Amino acid sequence: MRAATPTISDSLDILHTTVHLEITDYAGKTINGYAELEVQAKVDGMDLLPLDLMTLTVDSVWMDGVSTAFTHAGELLSIPLTPAMNTGDTRTFRIFYGGEPDQDASWGGWYWSGDYSYQMGVGFDADPHNFGRIWFPCFDNFIERSSFTFEIITPSGYKAFCGGTLESESDNGDGTTTWIWQLPQPIPSYLASVAVSTYSTVAWQHTGIASDYPVQLGVKPSDSTKMKNSFINLDAAIEAFENAYGPYRWDRVGFTVVPFFGGAMEHATNIAYPSFAVDNTLTWETLYAHELSHMWWGDLITCSDQSEMWLNEGWASFSEYLFTEALYGRKAYEDMVKEQHLEIIHYGFARDGGNYFPLAEMPHEYTYGFTTYTRGAMTVHNLRGYMGDELFFSCITEFLDEYAFQPVTSEQFRDHLSECSGIDMTPFFDGWIFQAGTPAVEVDYFSYTADDLGICIEQKLNHAPDYFTNYPIEVSLVDKQGHTLYAETVHANGPNDEVHINAPALDSFYVVLDRNNLIADAVTADEIFLTT
Template sequence: MLVKRRSRKFSRGFLFLIFAVLVSCPLQSFTGRPAPATGNGIDSIDILHYNINLVLPDLAKRSIIGITDIQVYTLQDSALNIQLMLEHLIVDSVWINEERDKNILQTGNILNIRLEEPQDKGTTILVTVFYHGIPVHDPHWGGFYINPHAAWNMGVGMTVIPHPYGRTWYPCVDNFTDKASYDYFITIPDTLSAACPGTLEDIFHNHDGTNTWHWSLSDPIPTYLSSVAVSKYTILKDSLQGISGIIPVNYFVPEGKLSEAKSTFSHVPDYLRIFESLFGPYRWEKIGYATVPFQKGAMEHATCISVPEYVLSDTHDFNDLLSHEFSHSWFGNLVTCKTAQDMWLNEGWAVYCEALYREFSNDRADYDRFIQNNHRRVLEYTHIIDGGYYPVYGIPEDITYGSTVYNKGADIIHTLRHFLGDKVFFSTLKKYFRQYAFQNISTREFESFLTNTTHVNLEDFFNTWIYAPGFPHFSLDSSLIIRDRDDYVTVLFLKQRLKGRKDYSYNTPVNVTLLDGTWKTHNEKVNISGPVQKKTLISSFRPVAVMINLDRSVSDATTSAYKVVKHAGSYTFDNCFFKLGGGAGTDSAFFRVVHHWIGPEHSGYPAKMTLSQNRYWSIEGVLPDSSDWQGSFYYNFSRSMKNGYLDTLPPPPSNDKITLLY
């Protein structure tokens, strides 16, 4: 990828010149000679810099006046046409290198600009667009919002295509790959404040009841990470020591919420410390959060994360959300997905970072709880939420921001960490951010990077977990134990079945655990390939139990839990739909429950018997002879979204009952 050229910042004097021109030109809808339909469009230019002048004189009117200067760099010879996007706003005039251009055509959200003469490759052109109107937003999520008290944008539209949604408030090349630096000049009533990416350069007092806030961002970002938030803010300022130096911190919060803000954002230093230790230096010029009156989530705008006002509280209930958005400072903002089909590289990793924050701020057990709860939700709900089983790469654009990308993405990253091991996994991520900083990457390029960096062949991993839908299901069919002098040979017969997919996994490493009667363990990693596999393990003791994936490091179509039970009582096995009770007067026991998210095999059962196609359980462990336990298996006859349509057997007749088979 070409390195972005550093652009020259427009001067303050030029800003006031442009405003003077705006006053002298009547606002009118402009039409002219249409630009050619082919050639020299978005792919033929690179935007180096945006200079956004936005005027919001009266929020109650919900309208904006804009002048955006765009520094355009031509990528092809004979460039004759510049194509920008601007949605639902009226273009008043367009100027090329400070001369008015009449050869423009605004059709829908496309603004075609015909140049007077062809331009050579490598030419820099100044395009200035005057426009006004009432901004639009996606009916589901994203766009530009104005109410009488605040104005803000959310940089993506979840149901619009393309998803980047900068075009709702300024003309731009609206995709994931065109990155530019920015200056923002936001003119608003002097009772309000404006938050934008980058560094606050100045506040101009206009002596007409308005102020102009000038923010400048030197590092290049795509349009969806550009932002503005206007409200009656209190600005809480801080600074943090990062790996590369002192980082200024700004929190924009509503008046009267300072105490709650200090509590809510008190863990931001932990986010910085943990993610820098895992991924490398924070590369941006500030850390920022701006609260907005938005009820549907948050957005990782570069250095100025937009979060809903409801996160402000004296509790820490929103650490997952806040750490997720902050992790985008690496995953998404520093290295950006190349297309919407690669979105798991942004969002799957950000969800996984929620788990990493829990692990390194609390403990591994907290990480495991997050991962296993997420894994259960993926198996139970994701295919319903998204309308089918999909691979995390190549997702249809109407579900770019669905559960497959976010939740299943995090699920398979957990498996990737196991595949590589912690040392290689985290050292490779640091190199990733060094090598691809401020660039874009595709899934295929990410696969090549991992393979070349780790020297591990990841073709089978990506074919199984990234490029295929559904899940493999691994199980132990049977085992045979043979004494061989001082050792014991355990012959394993492993099976692989399929959930929501057609192709088998190959060379998937799964941990196998052997236990003896004193709970002594022997752990070994075996590669599973195809539908049936025979493996041999050698141990110094005679196993009494054989378990696969006890550590739950592989996110296959099972959920499981184990407990060391020392006393009589009631024990819930999370994500397994099982509760254990009883046990009075017994010795300690090792219980493991596996909930299989796939129907049992039918061989050996009466032909007329109807078995669940969606689940079965297995109970494993090391149990004393004196054990006397009872188990409760949870089954719901209500076929609904609430239970993921998991229980689909017809209700039994009134004189019959469901039977649990052993």
């Protein structure tokens, strides 16, 4: 039994969560403490507070300072509300609990390793994937958001890194230290975080486009130089994403190193970053760029349901392209797109069990699969080509601003882009987001007179159920040396569509479609010009 359905957030709202935990029992691998939740009713007659909490044992529950009844069955912690709560009523619940926090069967949950104790906020096998419930009671869905206070007690000589900014550090005089972190921005439960070890802090100040804010990296002292060298381009990544997506809306940029070998996790302002990627080189710089971009795509706005994870992970994967472009130039961006485009065509469906899925209807077992990340990134690249850079960047920045700290859907995104750009984005979303598969286009035939070029564009489908409409295609007229003589964008519909352009008078030319790979479809093409 569990409570973490999005509908609970229509009735009750967790305004603020305080997590007070002792993380000192490395031998027994247990945590102990309490969570205090400030809860407000959104409708009348609420007589039950259902919370998600798995594995851990609840000792007692207090409502507004008075001990109250509860039941805890499976993952569902139920607290009767007497009297019932009505719209606007606010109550405070303090829940005392402890035990050994759970770990996902494949990826995520709580980990103990040497002098490290930390959690990863999603579980790949868990349903839902949100994994806040393994360490504090919550509404563990993508809809609910609250601000957080973290009060973490560690052994002396250890440091706790959490989301937000450090408010205080207190020596308790008993061989322990209390660390208090404040995160005023509201986040879903899975983005809350804690990591404890014998950390040092590498810190500097970043000058952003709207304000200055600290960058803090939690790392073992012996690895601090390696981390500085590996993260030498972090400021460039921050700058690239602020320029593309708008101002950084959090109080800190944070990465904390953990001995996790399955990747990283985008906890808000406290990204869990794998120790293998702190290697004194730039080999993994697109990984920290990916995770940083989640502070816009995934943390600032969050997919309202795990089936639409492309809104988080597809955009973060595209952000790797964008970071590469900002740092190394457009050619490096295009090379990266070309390499991943080829990978999608050759291996994409095989890596998701031989299946073709719509991006916005991803089955649970493939939420964190190849389609979500890589095809998601390529679809964002296509969106950029579809809209053009000026509209693309201005409209997504406006979207992130309008929906900041909210869950979003693909339909909301489509409608916003349509309104912002003046372009009906329904054909793009119907083709690339809401259905599986991809198209490919080629020239079936063309005719040319002095002032008119008629081209029949044939569209073929690769596991897509319907033909794509309003498909923008850049038509280039190219000479035998490969020089572009003329280019114009047309829009094709259906299996065969004859389009016309007012071409200049030319003696001879080749017709090339989408020469700049603005729309990555179901084929790749390399140009070879043979001259004598």
